[in-house]
Amino acid sequence: xxxxxxxxxxxxxxxxxxxxxxxxxxxxxxxxxxxxxxxxxxxxxxxxxxxxxxxxxxxxxxxxxxxxxxxxxxxxxxxxxxxxxxxxxxxxxxxxxxxxxxxxxxxxxxxxxxxxxxxxxxxxxxxxxxxxxxxxxxxxxxxxxxxxxxxxxxxxxxxxxxxxxxxxxxxxxxxxxxxxxxxxxxxxxxxxxxxxxxxxxxxxxxxxxxxxxxxxxxxxxxxxxxxxxxxxxxxxxxxxxxxxxxxxxxxxxxxxxxxxxxxxxxxxxxxxxxxxxxxxxxxxxxxxxxxxxxx
Amino acid sequence: xxxxxxxxxxxxxxxxxxxxxxxxxxxxxxxxxxxxxxxxxxxxxxxxxxxxxxxxxxxxxxxxxxxxxxxxxxxxxxxxxxxxxxxxxxxxxxxxxxxxxxxxxxxxxxxxxxxxxxxxxxxxxxxxxxxxxxxxxxxxxxxxxxxxxxxxxxxxxxxxxxxxxxxxxxxxxxxxxxxxxxxxxxxxxxxxxxxxxxxxxxxxxxxxxxxxxxxxxxxxxxxxxxxxx
Ligand SMILES: Nc1ncnc2c1ncn2[C@@H]1O[C@H](COP(=O)(O)OP(=O)(O)OP(=O)(O)O)[C@@H](O)[C@H]1O
Ligand SMILES: [Mg+2]
Numbered sequence: 001x002x003x004x005x006x007x008x009x010x011x012x013x014x015x016x017x018x019x020x021x022x023x024x025x026x027x028x029x030x031x032x033x034x035x036x037x038x039x040x041x042x043x044x045x046x047x048x049x050x051x052x053x054x055x056x057x058x059x060x061x062x063x064x065x066x067x068x069x070x071x072x073x074x075x076x077x078x079x080x081x082x083x084x085x086x087x088x089x090x091x092x093x094x095x096x097x098x099x100x101x102x103x104x105x106x107x108x109x110x111x112x113x114x115x116x117x118x119x120x121x122x123x124x125x126x127x128x129x130x131x132x133x134x135x136x137x138x139x140x141x142x143x144x145x146x147x148x149x150x151x152x153x154x155x156x157x158x159x160x161x162x163x164x165x166x167x168x169x170x171x172x173x174x175x176x177x178x179x180x181x182x183x184x185x186x187x188x189x190x191x192x193x194x195x196x197x198x199x200x201x202x203x204x205x206x207x208x209x210x211x212x213x214x215x216x217x218x219x220x221x222x223x224x225x226x227x228x229x230x231x232x233x234x235x236x237x238x239x240x241x242x243x244x245x246x247x248x249x250x251x252x253x254x255x256x257x258x259x260x261x262x263x264x265x266x267x268x269x270x271x272x273x274x275x276x277x278x279x280x281x282x283x284x285x286x287x288x289x290x291x292x293x294x295x
Numbered sequence: 296x297x298x299x300x301x302x303x304x305x306x307x308x309x310x311x312x313x314x315x316x317x318x319x320x321x322x323x324x325x326x327x328x329x330x331x332x333x334x335x336x337x338x339x340x341x342x343x344x345x346x347x348x349x350x351x352x353x354x355x356x357x358x359x360x361x362x363x364x365x366x367x368x369x370x371x372x373x374x375x376x377x378x379x380x381x382x383x384x385x386x387x388x389x390x391x392x393x394x395x396x397x398x399x400x401x402x403x404x405x406x407x408x409x410x411x412x413x414x415x416x417x418x419x420x421x422x423x424x425x426x427x428x429x430x431x432x433x434x435x436x437x438x439x440x441x442x443x444x445x446x447x448x449x450x451x452x453x454x455x456x457x458x459x460x461x462x463x464x465x466x467x468x469x470x471x472x473x474x475x476x477x478x479x480x481x482x483x484x485x486x487x488x489x490x491x492x493x494x495x496x497x498x499x500x501x502x503x504x505x506x507x508x509x510x511x512x513x514x515x516x517x518x519x520x521x522x523x524x
Binding site: 202206210213 | 389402407
């Protein structure tokens, strides 16, 4: 294709966004609406997932050190534990600290005045990378020399994993459904937009325009509208997220959960919105126009 | 130029053929009227010539293209050798007069300079100088049809095909359009005009092909339309 023809077609694509102002507007609105519905939902599930992970990470394994070992010997086990697979972090707690922690949990501290540190054992608090492998890691820890006993709350960790799996499955399914619905709405909007140009396409063909010539302006138009929709949706999403976040923080729930700041999610959200907008705009317009190119 | 031989064409879902063993030849530089009652197959012939429909049998040759065998992606090449004009003008509403005509040149990849030279020349030829910046709805019917003619002419086609170009115009405008087509013919382009208007045909002494039920009923040079009716 000659260069001046190419530039002409690009110019035509941009121009027709304005000459078909209402249809362009409708397409952008539909793209924005679809992206926002999917975006809000995806962000919600990302946050749920984040909070569950947060709770998970507090789910620790306690490894009690053999009482016959001195504190120094007990501390010497630390590097060994740390080197185990799936261990994220290891924290040594002396029996004195353990006693203090225990007492501080109760208001009436005098009750425990006759308690001595020797009642407690030196211990390690162990955090894991992957909670779902807790059972195996627990066995590995128990096998370490000098560890007398291990306490791990397998039930709780299983519960967390089940909840997270359900959240993931539900959100993937819902997002897929929303995606299919969005594609359907987009397709119809674009069909409507191209329907009004059937005549124009007929004229193009009559004067001997090839399919590429007819298609290119449409695709450029779809591409630009898709990008525009993606960008608008992104800024709206940012606003919605921030407002909801503030409301949530101000409410009672805000103290219990952690909301991921939008800044952290900004670039992935922008990339996905622009990408989806571009994809929907380009594919939508090329599919819609295919029907008119057959004669 | 145009060679149809023993052409048969039936639209899907209809029993009666729209072209029935139809033969006709049009030579270079001719001016031909194609007449006949409604439904006799005039538009069908035009569609056969432009590749919009395909014949089921016979020979269809236009400007060296074999329309029975042509591949779909070669149709644009054929259409660039033709200038087609319709009753309803078929202009793009949101483009100006200039753009509507220039558009056909963009299709063939013409450069900006060529467009700036050629379009005003053609607009002048059809009598539309000074109207370049107007939109189609700001023109009279006759003027709109002139834009369509300018667009058909702009790439110097060897054959101009007009399907009832004056169907939407009053008699005075119709005569002007016919005179314009004759002028174009005098400049060397072959012209095929489909029309219903007897007076108009009879005002010119040209070859007249009369169709009836998809067949050529008469083909006379200097013919008189309607004498057998
Ligand atoms: N798209 C179509 N599908 C089915 N039949 C058609 C189609 N177009 C035309 N026909 C039929 O083919 C025959 C010829 O039609 P055509 O349009 O060629 O007539 P015409 O001579 O141009 O008539 P008019 O003067 O009214 O324009 C008619 O019987 C018509 O009903
Ligand atoms: Mg007709």
